[in-house]
Amino acid sequence: MLVCALATPFSLVASTRGRWLAGRTACVWYGFANSLFGIVSLISLAVLSYERYRTMLCPAKPDVTNYRRVAVGVVLSWVYSIIWTLPPFFGWSRYGPEGPGTTCSVDWTAKTGNNISYIICLFIFCLILPFLVIVYSYGKLFHAIKQVSGLKTSTGQKREHHVLLMVITMVVCYLICWLPYGIMALLATFGAPGLVTAEVSIVPSLLAKTSTVINPIIYIFMNKQVRTRIR
Numbered sequence: 001m002l003v004c005a006l007a008t009p010f011s012l013v014a015s016t017r018g019r020w021l022a023g024r025t026a027c028v029w030y031g032f033a034n035s036l037f038g039i040v041s042l043i044s045l046a047v048l049s050y051e052r053y054r055t056m057l058c059p060a061k062p063d064v065t066n067y068r069r070v071a072v073g074v075v076l077s078w079v080y081s082i083i084w085t086l087p088p089f090f091g092w093s094r095y096g097p098e099g100p101g102t103t104c105s106v107d108w109t110a111k112t113g114n115n116i117s118y119i120i121c122l123f124i125f126c127l128i129l130p131f132l133v134i135v136y137s138y139g140k141l142f143h144a145i146k147q148v149s150g151l152k153t154s155t156g157q158k159r160e161h162h163v164l165l166m167v168i169t170m171v172v173c174y175l176i177c178w179l180p181y182g183i184m185a186l187l188a189t190f191g192a193p194g195l196v197t198a199e200v201s202i203v204p205s206l207l208a209k210t211s212t213v214i215n216p217i218i219y220i221f222m223n224k225q226v227r228t229r230i231r
Contacts (some may be wrong), residue, residue, distance in 0.1 A: 031095030046130035053137035093118035117151035
């Protein structure tokens, strides 16, 4: 919702005219907003995967009235993401036009040490690290589920397994959206000049932006309570 309200209108107008029209300040804002909200999404999925891991493997019944842990997870997701998207404002890399010139993002093409060091850190701490947390959490969960697969499960456990399936689907779809963009960015940064053309960069960029609508669709189709209330 934040991406659609605060960033997409700029690229929509630019796409109709084939060039960026809103000026340098709006370009920087667009790059920052898309980076921030995208990283928040991935960090939130990592936090959610760890929460699933804790909930399903914890022997005690969770207190559904206590939102303190949830609030801490949400706040940490935003703080962590802001920490990694503010540096371009202070000289560590920069936000600027990308691809065909109708959108803006981190400058993937500059070959300076300053820019490359930021992109490496961004790739490690905002893509690889959350992905490792997700793999670890779900790996542990799959191992636990496999051990009890032959046992009769309660209604509560079945519900937890369904939620786990829904979250895994969210993660897989998110990675399908963002991995091509991450690979394209690395090729633009470390590859030969001109390796990633403006035309080639369009598809990964569009895939990345579709991540903003994936989770609501998954919730509607995989959450029985949501479907019932809609009807």
